[in-house]
Amino acid sequence: MVRITSYSLIIISLFASLGANALTNVSASIDRNPAIVNESLVLTVVADDSVSADAFDPSILQQDFVVGGTSVSSQTNMVNFDMTRTTEWTTLLIPRKQGKVVIPALTVDGLKTNAIELTVLAAGSESAQSQNDVYITAEVSEQEVYVQQQFTLKVKLHVAADLKRGALSEPKMTGADIKQLGQDQESNQIINGKRVRVFERIYTVKPETSGEFVLHSSTFNGEIVKGNKRALFSGFDRGKPISIRGKEIDIKVKPVPDGYQGEWLPSELITIDEQWPSDSSEFVLGEPITRKVIITAAALAAEQLPELNFAPPDGLKIYPDQAESTSTVQQGLLISRKVQEFAIVPTKPGTFTLPELLVPWWNTKLNKLEHAVIGEKTVTIKGIAATAPLYSPTSDVPVTVVTEQNTTLQWLFLAGWLVTAFAWFYVARLKHKIRFDKHAYLSEDKQSYLKLMAACKQNDGEQVLALLPQWASDLFAGEHFANLDQLSKRINNIDFASALADLQKSYYSASKGNWQGAAMLKEISRIHTSSKQHQQVQIAINPQ
Numbered sequence: 001m002v003r004i005t006s007y008s009l010i011i012i013s014l015f016a017s018l019g020a021n022a023l024t025n026v027s028a029s030i031d032r033n034p035a036i037v038n039e040s041l042v043l044t045v046v047a048d049d050s051v052s053a054d055a056f057d058p059s060i061l062q063q064d065f066v067v068g069g070t071s072v073s074s075q076t077n078m079v080n081f082d083m084t085r086t087t088e089w090t091t092l093l094i095p096r097k098q099g100k101v102v103i104p105a106l107t108v109d110g111l112k113t114n115a116i117e118l119t120v121l122a123a124g125s126e127s128a129q130s131q132n133d134v135y136i137t138a139e140v141s142e143q144e145v146y147v148q149q150q151f152t153l154k155v156k157l158h159v160a161a162d163l164k165r166g167a168l169s170e171p172k173m174t175g176a177d178i179k180q181l182g183q184d185q186e187s188n189q190i191i192n193g194k195r196v197r198v199f200e201r202i203y204t205v206k207p208e209t210s211g212e213f214v215l216h217s218s219t220f221n222g223e224i225v226k227g228n229k230r231a232l233f234s235g236f237d238r239g240k241p242i243s244i245r246g247k248e249i250d251i252k253v254k255p256v257p258d259g260y261q262g263e264w265l266p267s268e269l270i271t272i273d274e275q276w277p278s279d280s281s282e283f284v285l286g287e288p289i290t291r292k293v294i295i296t297a298a299a300l301a302a303e304q305l306p307e308l309n310f311a312p313p314d315g316l317k318i319y320p321d322q323a324e325s326t327s328t329v330q331q332g333l334l335i336s337r338k339v340q341e342f343a344i345v346p347t348k349p350g351t352f353t354l355p356e357l358l359v360p361w362w363n364t365k366l367n368k369l370e371h372a373v374i375g376e377k378t379v380t381i382k383g384i385a386a387t388a389p390l391y392s393p394t395s396d397v398p399v400t401v402v403t404e405q406n407t408t409l410q411w412l413f414l415a416g417w418l419v420t421a422f423a424w425f426y427v428a429r430l431k432h433k434i435r436f437d438k439h440a441y442l443s444e445d446k447q448s449y450l451k452l453m454a455a456c457k458q459n460d461g462e463q464v465l466a467l468l469p470q471w472a473s474d475l476f477a478g479e480h481f482a483n484l485d486q487l488s489k490r491i492n493n494i495d496f497a498s499a500l501a502d503l504q505k506s507y508y509s510a511s512k513g514n515w516q517g518a519a520m521l522k523e524i525s526r527i528h529t530s531s532k533q534h535q536q537v538q539i540a541i542n543p544q
Contacts, residue, residue, distance in 0.1 A: 023049040026108040030093075031240070034119035036132055037098050040068065040243035041118075043091045047108050050074055050085040055109040058091045064101050068092030068243055092243050095120040123247055133161035133224060136246040138171075138217035140205075141332045142299075144252045146364055149266040150206050150299050150334045152181070155218045155246060157199040158191065164239045166222025168201065173216065173251065175209040181329060202329055206301060210255035217246025257362070260369070263306060265361040268298040268333070272359055272372040285383025286483060288508050289344040293374070294337065295359065302327045302336040306359060312344070313352045315381070317485070319343040319508040343508030346381040347485040353378045448474050449528055456517035456524065461507045464520060468500075471524070475531050496523040 031042040045056055053072040061067055070091040077084050095101060095118075103116040123135075135158050142151040153171055171178055185200040205215065223239035256264055275292040283289050295305050302325035312318045323340040346352075357374040448471040455463040469481045472490065481487045484504070488497050499519040506515035 023047055023051060023109055023111060026106075026111045026113050028103065028106055028113035028116060030103070030116055030118065033116075034121050035095050036121050036135070037095050037123040038245040038247065039123065039132055039135060040092045040094050040241075042241065043093050043103065045089045045091075045106060045108060045113060047087045047111075048084070049087065050076070051087050051109045053087075053089075055087075056089045056106065058089075058093075058106075060106070061093060061103065064096060066094040066096065066245070068094065090241075092241060094243060094245060098122045134159050134163075134220065134222075134242055134244055136218065136220060136244050138246045138249065139332075140215065140249055140251070141334075143250065144254070145207060145299075146254045146266040146362070147208065147210050147256055148206055148264060148304070149364055150204050150301050150304075152329055152332055152334055153178075153203040153205055153215065153217070153249075154332065155201045155203070157201075157218075157220055159197045159199070159224075160191075160194045162225040163197075164223040164225055166220055168199070169219045169221070171203060171205075171215060171217050171246070173205060173207070173213050175207060175211070175213065175253075176215075177206045177208060179204050181327065181334070204301065204327075204334055205251075207251070207253040210253045213251045213253065215249040215251050217249065219246065220244045257367075260362065262360050265297070265300060265304065265306070265359070266364050267300045267361050268363070268365055270295065270297045270300075270359060270361045270370075270372045272296075272357060272374055274357075274374050274377075281378060282380045282382060283346060285346050285349050285381050287346070289346070289379070291342045291344055292339060293342070293357065294339050295372070296335065296337050297361075298333055298335055299364065300334070300336050302338060305336060305338040308340055308357060308359075310355050310357060312354070315346065315348045315350055316352055316354075316379075317345045317347060317504070319345065319505045321508075344379075345504065345508060346383070347483050349381045349383045351378060351380045449524075452524055453521060456521035459515055459517045461503055461515040461517070464503060464517065465507060475528065491527060493523070493527065496527060499523045 026045065026047045028043065028045050030044070033041075035041045043058070043061075047055070056070075058067050058070055068091065070089055073088050075086050075088070098120045101118045101120055103118060105112040105115045107113075137156045137158070138153060140151055140153050142149075145151050155168070155171070157168055170180075181202045181204050187198050187200070189196050189198050201218070207213070221241075221243045223241050225239060273294045273296075275294070277290055293308055295308070297305055305325065307323065309320070310318070319342065321341040321343065323338050325336065325338045327334060327336045329335070354377040356376050359372040361370055361372065362368075363370045448467060452464065452467045452471045455467055465484070468484060468487060472481050472487050473479055476490065479490070481490065484500060488500055491497075499522075503515060503520055
């Protein structure tokens with residue numbers, strides 16, 4: 001006799017219940033009706049048994065919806081030894097157009113769901129916004145532009161629910177360069193009686209090819225919290241996935257006009273202005289003058305603004321500094337600004353005329369070529385020009401002997417003898433003085449040379465500029481140099497001229513502390529050594 005225990009009965013009943021379950025029903029539902037164009041709704045399909053995840057295929061809905069990702073979950077419950085199983089699919093759907101849309105009966109493992117009639121509202125309408133807790137608005141500054149003409153896209157994400165997570169994608173347009181301008185801005189507003197958090201993002205769009213295009217605005221994908229956040233155990237609330245697409249905007253891009261010559265600068269307005277250190281047009285020889293030039297343009301990026309250059313007249317040297325560029329949005333319009341400074345160094349006194357600065361640009365409002373202009377500028381440089389050296393130790397000393405005629409030969413002979421003795425004495429003293437001066441000169445030369453070498457090694461550009469004239473004056477036997485331009489011409493060496501130009505450019509720019517003295521050190525050492533060797537040869541040929 002076989003005894004059947006209570007535990008055995010439980011196990012037998014359990015297996016019997018497992019075998020009794022079979023798929024008998026599938027249903028479909030949506031989380032919202034009406035829905036909104038380009039904003040997601042959630043389709044939920046439930047089967048009353050455990051079935052394969054592949055049993056449901058939502059691709060049949062792609063004609064009327066953008067079909068997003070599908071998640072699958074299974075659940076098993078047991079109540080009074082009665083076991084039930086369910087399989088659930090959730091799919092994000094984004095309606096493509098407004099109107100009445102029917103979600104047809106969907107097949108799951110041979111069974112069909114119920115059909116659903118859906119009303120789809122137009123995006124951006126008041127009724128649509130009142131229906132939705134999250135939506136996107138987008139607007140552009142221009143819908144018809146020229147190639148490379150910048151316009152702005154302003155995207156706003158409106159959130160009237162508790163957001164668990166989310167991300168806003170970048171807009172897209174074929175043949176265009178799109179960049180975010182600045183940081184996101186957040187504000188709180190009351191819209192249709194609701195408190196709404198608004199996240200604003202601004203993009204600049206620069207089309208590179210002409211034609212007709214569609215600008216696809218941003219898409220938001222995220223999750224909002226269901227239910228009341230103050231409810232007990234709210235931390236266990238399930239998030240509701242959402243996906244919202246911004247509207248599509250038609251953009252027409254016009255080509256560069258036929259026959260246009262020069263750099264292409266399409267803009268609503270370009271201005272050019274200048275600033276000087278004072279209202280006076282008179283300056284001092286040798287002191288640098290800073291000229292600041294500002295270009296301001298609407299609907300152009302800062303990197304599109306041209307670099308300015310102008311040829312200086314003889315007597316002025318120009319050292320341009322690195323330009324500074326900025327871009328901002330004012331009343332929906334991109335405004336760019338480039339500021340460039342020029343250090344002008346006078347090398348001789350006089351009156352000089354700087355040429356006009358001319359920037360051609362295309363007026364996109366009037367569809368014609370225009371010019372931004374700064375007229376000629378006349379400046380007067382006051383100071384003392386360089387003069388020729390009054391004394392050169394290499395020159396010969398003429399000795400003039402004046403004799404006075406006498407009627408007798410004795411007086412003539414005596415006078416000649418006295419004059420000759422005096423001349424010998426004078427020449428001997430002069431030779432001694434020259435030798436003494438030469439030794440003093442060599443000592444001063446060595447001292448200024450060592451100071452200059454030390455300044456180069458320390459990358460002290462200001463000290464090098466101050467020491468160069470004295471070093472050159474000592475090196476070239478007392479020649480006087482009123483400015484560095486004369487010094488460069490006297491040395492007449494391309495490598496030294498290049499090193500000197502780099503030093504001046506660095507010193508007169510805003511980044512004067514970045515100069516490196518290695519190149520100047522090499523040239524000074526070479527020139528000094530070469531000059532000393534030449535002097536030694538001269539002394540050997542003409543000993544004193």
